[in-house]
Amino acid sequence: MSICSYMKGITLIVTEQIEICDVPMVDPEKVDRVKRALTDEETNDRLSHVFGALADPTRLRIIDALSREELCVCDISAALGLSQSATSHQLRTFRQLRLVRQRREGRLVFYSLDGFWTKIVIFIF
Amino acid sequence: MSICSYMKGITLIVTEQIEICDVPMVDPEKVDRVKRALTDEETNDRLSHVFGALADPTRLRIIDALSREELCVCDISAALGLSQSATSHQLRTFRQLRLVRQRREGRLVFYSLDGFWTKIVIFIF
DNA sequence: GGCATATATGAGCATCTGTTCATATATGAA
DNA sequence: TTCATATATGAACAGATGCTCATATATGCC
Known part of the structure; x- marks a missing residue:
């Protein structure tokens, strides 16, 4: 699960999200769904x-x-x-x-x- | 299948085998069996x-x-x-x-x- | 056509990788 | 113990790899 998945409602670090994820999205919902489904990093x-x-x-x-x-x-x-x-x-x-x-x-x-x-x-x- | 597997009885290139395979063997029969079984290189x-x-x-x-x-x-x-x-x-x-x-x-x-x-x-x- | 956006690709660079060579360690035999 | 053999490992080097940056291509819109 990537960092971005946990960003909702956390205003403090939203700027960080913008820095990290500065790639345009076509389907934000799909992106979010996939992010949640991903295997853990370890x-x-x-x-x-x-x-x-x-x-x-x-x-x-x-x-x-x-x-x-x-x-x-x-x-x-x-x-x-x-x-x-x-x-x-x-x-x-x-x-x-x-x-x-x-x-x-x-x-x-x-x-x-x-x-x-x-x-x-x-x-x- | 490696070159060595085809070497039996081909005296001409036995010297080549010795050069290529200059590692000591414990069980030549087993080595030969395994060599034959190996997947092709491609x-x-x-x-x-x-x-x-x-x-x-x-x-x-x-x-x-x-x-x-x-x-x-x-x-x-x-x-x-x-x-x-x-x-x-x-x-x-x-x-x-x-x-x-x-x-x-x-x-x-x-x-x-x-x-x-x-x-x-x-x-x- | 001209412009904006999405994707592809080449060059350059820092890092990683697989090999060889030399050497260390481990076991067995004399 | 001393020697021989089997395996492990560190250093070093050549080649592969994955990224960024710049740029090329491809499509849609005006």
Whole structure:
């Protein structure tokens, strides 16, 4: 929900609204309706980050690979023709977003998709 | 399908394989299985572009808005607090990926989501 | 035609991103 | 402990990205 949605009747900051929203409107009612319906900012940001994780060909390939089998870092690298470093950096992105699980087995670390993927879909569509 | 998958028995370019895939492997069979299963490069690229379109908070907000109602450029701008130029530039991204429809009505151009969104989901998940 | 408005687009710029390279950490084996 | 291997991470750099500003195009009205 954007700031402008809460502006009605708050005279004090109406000037701010004019500054922020100085774009002409065709259908103010529709605009207001849409503004109210919008997803909250936190969710929007979180979601854009998740899509960002899939927005790079290399990362999408890694997800593609992990959707087939659980793989250790070196096997991901081998399967996709990536350097160990590049693979590890990209896996960090996934880890931070909790899109993958990791499991250590001796010197190897095995990655797999978190059982979370279906949630994304439900979320947006 | 990567080059390496086709390398079996082709002695002539085995040296190339060694150069490309100089990362140690733990489970060559698994690596090979995964390589065979991977989505083709064209689809992978296309898909990463689509996700890229959703990977920016501003663009995701536009999609969010358009998922509620058909909107003209200035109303999108107004609803999201964006400049007309920024909005137009981002809509261009969507147009190029055919993620939106556009309909001109006088001086206004109305945008709406293409009925295509469900396809993405089916594709990956 | 001439003017106003809605949208599109190119240039320029600051920021973000993905890679490589070097190095650190972690585990296992000798 | 010492060495080798697997993974993680920081720095640096080239390329991509998203914005603004200026301007072009397109339509409607006079």
